Amino acid sequence: MKSNGGLLTGGASFVGRRRELAMARKALIRGRLLTLTGAGGVGKTRLALQIVEHVKGTFRDGVGVVELGTLETGELLESAVASALGLRDAGPDPMNVLVDHMSGKRMLLVLDNCEHLFSICAPFVDRLLRVAPRLRILVTSRQTLGVYGEQVLTVRPLAVPDPARPLGEIARHDAVRLLEDRMADVLPGFSLAAGNACRVARLAQRLEGVPLAIELAAARLRTMSLDQLIRELDKPIDVLAADTCATLPRHHSVRATTEWSFGLCSAAEQRLWARLSMFPAGADLDTAEAVCSGDGIDAADVLDLLAGLVDKSVLCCDRRERGLRYRMLESLRAYGCERLAPSEKNLLRGRYVDHYRQLVEGSQIDRIVPDQLERYRRLQVELPNVRVALEACLSTPPLTRVGLDIASALWCYWLLAGSLLEGRYWLERGLDLVREPGRTRATALWADSMLALRQGDLVIALPRLEECLDLARRPGNEAVLPYAIGTAGVAAYSSGDHERGLSLLQESLAVHRAGENVDGVMLNLYYASAYGSVGHPGRAAEFGEELLALCEKHHARVSRAYAQLALGVARWNLGDCRRAEALVTSAAMFTGEVNDRWCLTQCLEVLAWIAGARGEHWRAAGLMGAAHALWQTMGASPERLWYHAAWHEHCREQARRALGGRAFATAFRQGARLGQDRAVSYAVAG
Structure with a gap:
């Protein structure tokens, strides 16, 4: 959990501030809320991170640093904080999940760059402090919050000497x-x-x-x-x-x-500075060329202009796997936004939206392609910029349909990242605006239904799915129909009707096969294998074997982990414990490494069942505790998944009887405190 900081939080050494560091440490012992305030550029973020280095050892449950400067809208504050803390999706009420997560923890929460969300941050912080008695909060903001008990440390400029002194x-x-x-x-x-x-x-x-x-x-x-x-x-x-x-x-x-620094830049550098201010997560060279060139900036000159702004310390250059990325301190980005004339911003908005529409469409993870993992990581990096594109679309009537298309194309990302709440936020905003019964609305309806089903929200999912099926049967929307039918199959399983569920999934699968849609085949094989594993384990295992072979043929590593999980559950239900463990352990290792919480959580759950079957009830309880912590973070539970519910209950009761209530609770609690990385290590150690 860390902030992306900015120019002053990079590799440069930290100088001075001994007095402020000492005062901050005392303040965090004396009280529970400390706000670092002061002018932009005075070093609040840098000081906050240095404070974290000095005090982190005193917080048993760790430190969470949340960068809010890239968050453009306050509606997502609670889910953004939950996500930064590892609570990848907090369900329909992220505040309740945050409260549950923090209520008994001795931890420090750092909220960096809060001033633009002041009216929302103040009540948010106040509530957290009231319900989590051991929580400490450190805030950086140009404006104090005004919350009861707030201590304020004004970060002043560094001391300067008289030039005449020795x-x-x-x-x-x-x-x-x-x-x-x-x-x-x-x-x-x-x-x-x-x-x-x-x-x-x-x-x-x-x-x-x-x-x-x-x-x-x-x-x-x-x-x-x-x-x-x-x-x-x-x-x-x-x-x-x-x-x-x-x-x-x-x-x-x-x-x-x-x-003064702006004035010393060339006219082209000034334009680029202003245009790059549109990117809260920074940009790479290709993006800067695509969006920022033209109207005074030649595309061939963008690289030299970026280098010039780096030399002037306006931009910071980060090296990543995919190449260099250029970002700006929030103070400089805010200044650049001021210099971007409304007419120029309107002109660039179209390029910006078009660029991120293409990026999202070209990075869809529900495609059985070799670069699935790279697509996932690309979207993780670009998400703050994609949010800006979504907000621009949904705030501009001519672009609302484009915004809804982007949100729908991200459905699989929202799932893997555990950000179901955010995905539903954008989809449902778009659905409220796009009422035409066309393919855009039909696609968004099934995507929103699928995310709602994963949260067990049948009240929302079923009527949306009914409308989706109606629209998908109309001329022009036929491509959506097999997806709608497949989602209806998942809904049937979620409602307890596994016979109808299997029938609908097979119907959807047949349509995808007939149309040679290998991506659709992949999705339906997964659903049929996972959801059918309890009612029809033999058939589910056949679907799982086919899915695993398909993923290996196409070198689709992300889908392969899901295939291993689904097939593992099917083999478990067939009594093949050894094969089930090998498959699910492999999936857990991969998904833990890439931070795919949806798959990982299910893997921990299945490995708990296997431990219980061996009589390793302490280990089973610990793994269930580790899974429970992650289920909570996603606003989901094993009871809401057809293929988990019965075995979850059986494993829990078996371990409780074998260990006794107190010992079971202790093992469960220890597992819940492991955290994701240690939970994975514990799970795969066997």
């Missing part, structure tokens, strides 16, 4: 130490000395000790001398106040230095 005294000031450190990054070998101390102190004074201002100014030493830099900063600058907070004196140096 070298030793100048060197002790934090602003000078940070400036020296950053100058050495730009000018290898640079160090503070008698010959430059006065000028360095003067520069630190001119920048008023603000870390972001120091970062931006030091970057200019690549192209100008120290004396030139001081002269440039001494020139009058038109400080544009973005809001009332920016008019306060301590905010002027941040604003002025940002304005």
Whole structure:
């Protein structure tokens, strides 16, 4: 659980703030809520993460750091916090799941960059503190929350010296130490000395000790001398106040230095800075070229312009498996948003939406292709940017249908990521707006029904599914029909009618086979194997074997894990414990590694049954506890899944009788506290 931070949370060393660190540690002992407040760019996020490093050992249940700067809308605050804490989906009421999760835990929750969600964060924090007596919360915000018991630590600029003082005294000031450190990054070998101390102190004074201002100014030493830099900063600058907070004196140096840094960029670099502010999760080169080029920026020049903004410390460059990614500190992104004219933003919106529509459609995980895992990871990285595209679509009437198409194409991602609540949020917003009885609405109806069924929400799923079946039988919507029939089969199983469920799944499978739709065949084989494993285990095993062979043929690693799980459950019901364990253990190892919680949770559940069958009741109880913690995080339960319910109850009662109520509760509780990584290790250790 960690924040994506920004420029000042990267690999650069942390300098100073000993007084603030000591005060923060005492405050977190004395009270339960501490807010770090101060100007943008003063270093609140960096200080918060340093505080975490100092105090994390005192919190038995760990530290959760939640970056809220990339969250554009407050409606998803609770589910975003739940997701960052590993509660990948919190069901229809994420606040209740958060309360259940935190109520008995001794942990620290860090909420970074809260100011834009102030009106929602304040009551959210207040409720958590009331129901979780051992919880501590650390907030960074330009505005205090005003919650009862809130302690406020104002993060001020770093101390600056009088340039006339001796070298030793100048060197002790934090602003000078940070400036020296950053100058050495730009000018290898640079160090503070008698010959430059006065000028360095003067520069630190001119920048008023603000870390972001120091970062931006030091970057200019690549192209100008120290004396030139001081002269440039001494020139009058038109400080544009973005809001009332920016008019306060301590905010002027941040604003002025940002304005000055913007002014030193070329016209093309300025345009790119402003355009990149649309991307809360940053962008790679291909995306920057696709969305940001044109109208003053040649696509061939984008790489050089990105390099120029990196050199000026406007952008931070991260190395990832898929290449370089460029991101911006929230303060600089906010400034860029101000510089993006409404007409230009409207022009770019179409490109932005089109880019992410294509990215999502090209990254669908419910395709039996070799790069399934890469698609999943791509969507994980791009999700904050995809949210912006979804919000833009659903807030712009001509684009609502596109937004609903994007949300529907993500249905499998929402499932694997355990983000069923968020998926339903976007789908149901779109369904409220797109009323035309066409393919877009029909597809969204079955996607929303499927997610609701996984949560056991039959009240919503069944009427949506009924409408979907009606629309799918109309001309032009025929491609949706087999998916609607297959989902109806899952609904029948969920309602307890396994004969009808199997019949509908076989009907859907036949249509997919006739149309040579291998992706549809894959989905229906999974449903038929998993859901049919209790009522028709022999037939379910045949479906599972076919599915596993299909996934291996197409090198579809994500689907292969689901095939192993479904076949494992079928083999278990046929009494083949050894094959079931091998299949499910393999699936657990893979899904634990890639953070596919939906499959992993089910694997832990099945491995608990196997342990119980061997008489290893303590282990069975522990695995059930580990699974229980994950079931809770997803707002789901084994009782709501046809193929888990009976065996779950049998395993639980068997272990309770063998161990006794108190010992069972102890083992169960220990398993629930393992956390995902340790739970996987425990499960696969055998």
